[in-house]
Amino acid sequence: MSTTGPATFYDGLTSARHDATVELVDGTLRINAGDGRALTEWRCAEIAPVSTPDGVLRLGLPGFHSTARLEIHDKVLADAVVKAGRPCDRTGLTDHHTRLRVVGFSLLAVVVLIAAGIWGVPAIADKVTPLLPIALDVQMGDIFNAAFRQQLDGMKDAKTLECGSADTAQAAAAKAAFIKLVGVLTAAAGLPLPVEVVMVHVKDVNAVTLPGGHIYVYDGIPASAMRVDEMAGVIGHEMGHVDHRDGVKTQVQSGGMSVLFGLLLGDFTGGGAVVFTATKLLQNAYSRKAESAADLFGATLMAKIGGDPHALGEFLLRLSGSAAPQDHFLLDHPEAQIRAAAIDQVPQPSPMKALLTPDEWTALKGICTGD
């Protein structure tokens, strides 16, 4: 059976147009010039249609280097050629089958990347951070510290930022007690870099550690701590962040996350929100891990200096408002209970020592009230 019809042929060597006749014989396309001279022969099993608008069948040979093209406008001939060749979509667009495969592989890739985000990135950050020089912590700390101090300056509720800077005997005693407490903790902590612990006039029960050993304790801590061990536990916890170099580690982690999610995924309009949420959730998970590690460091440090390692847990529980687990569908604040339970695993030393004298503690408690 043979079908014959007119076509236009481009040989891929010059832009010249060849008016051709095409003969379809036994799965082979014989392409002849207008004068009957044979131009070439294509086997139907090899040819592939390339993208064209409706109503035209344009054929080529597969492979980047072949640009010879045959254009068939004759519908009968075009249908016959398509029937003889491989089943195909004339628009040349991504077909249904490929689309499904792409979606399948993409979902797999997304799962792998999320797994890499959950386990890979923190593992790499843990391995990489100790390899970075301490000088990096210090340099980063200087930059962060300058910016953070400016921010605190806007939040302070007294004339000066630092507590205990008034020129009174009360302030001097408070300052001395604070220096004594920090000194005891620092001596036992064996940190990789020198720390600077500062009490600041900011109304909040919080403490913050920046890279490079800058620790800020807000005035809500001494005000709401019931005994010195609770405040010492908080400072010990912050020293844990210094010991684990969490500031630098966070930067390494967020760098890894931005590669995984910023570069690889989410490059579509609106994708930024999905990526932002995923990154935030993962970073929360990382920071929970870092907090637990710092808790353990702080509690162990307390035990080492003869203080009560469980004081930090008690402090956290009291701040979270309730020691009883709540009967929600999902717990609202399970962190404090879980953290306190983990802290309680560190055995109390016996006998325990008083870290400060009662007078010193009274002075320290009022460190932020005298300015």
Add this chain to the structure above:
Amino acid sequence: MTVADRNAIAADPAASPPASPPVFAPVRLRFVANRRDYWRLMIRGNALQAVTLGLYRFWLFTDMRRSLWAGTELEDENFEYTGTALELLAGFMMALGVLIPVNMALLYAFLTSGTPTMSTVIFVVLYGFGQFAAYRARGYRLARTVLRGLRFHQTGSGIIFALRGILWWILIFCTVGLAVPFMAASQERYRMRHTFYGNVAGRFEGSGWRLFRRGILLWVVVIAPLLYSLEQARQSIDWSAIQSLLSSENLQTIISAVKQVKGVSKAGTPATAALVWSTFSGLVLFPAFLAIAMRWWLGGVRIGGAALASDLRKRDIYGAYVRFLLYLLVFSIAFCVIGGIVAIVIIGSVSSVINFSVASTARDAMLAIGVIVAYVVFILGCSTIYQVAVRFRIWQLAVDSLIVSGLAALENVHARPAKATAFGEGLADALGTGSL
């Protein structure tokens, strides 16, 4: 003579002359792609992008290009895009191999110095990378563009192009934007000088001065008031007082004290007004600018003896944007109505499990997921409308506006090997400077 005529001749060898004398009157290009098909392509493609967190983009971009290229018709011949999605994916992977170490080095440099100088250096480096990527990506697209069985290709160096771009931007900064037309002309001359169809070289004949003359009015309306008010501020404000204030540590005292400095309140209001005016007039006049720039650009393109001319009209470009805004309005209303119904149905069906009047993690999680899904659907919808109503429409208007003369020069062009990887495409994609 149409293809059908030719085919009639071809079918009857006796009637076919040895070489039919071609008619080379100026020819108008035609855009024949179907907008309905393109809507379908974009809606499906964007939905799949959301499902695959963006990984489907390589396939979508390839399909978009195939449709647009195939829809562009010169004398019954359609352009053809031969690139594949897997090439784009491979190019993207190559680009990551380069960008990840570069990004890490830049992050390290920033963390350890963090000075404004460092920020400038990083900005310049990334801009240079973006220009390099755009040039190499153009090379990839040209090497995948086939017309009459021959490829286009691009020579020249992406590094030189990027360095030229950086130097031009310094000049633009110094001339507050007045050098933009000259940059556009110079960079397009470089691009077109290194553009080939087979063995025929292209060139660019648009002049910077002509674009300058056509665009200066826009510059006067949009940029000049801002410059004037900034200059007024520079003269009237007591800068030494501000200098001494900045040495203080407390940000709040600085902010409250700055307001008291002589000249700040006097110069502040006109400066704000000028900024508002520039933003507003810039948005309103952007389609006019686009029309002027595209017409100038297309009209300067030459390939061998063939010359392009464009009669693109400003009002058509405005029409595209107005239609886009209308579609957006309709879509927003539909989104609110349908989204509201869906939300009510979902809340109603899970209200037996979750009490929505009491705060709980489950409720917050539900709400957060709902907000993110709604946001993604809305933004993707807007983007789809933009892609069709603006991008597709402007492509169509540009193609339909083109007239080619001197087509005889393209009758006997010889093939030249064209090689280009999709590395530039990948780089441009990762840097967010990619284009069709």
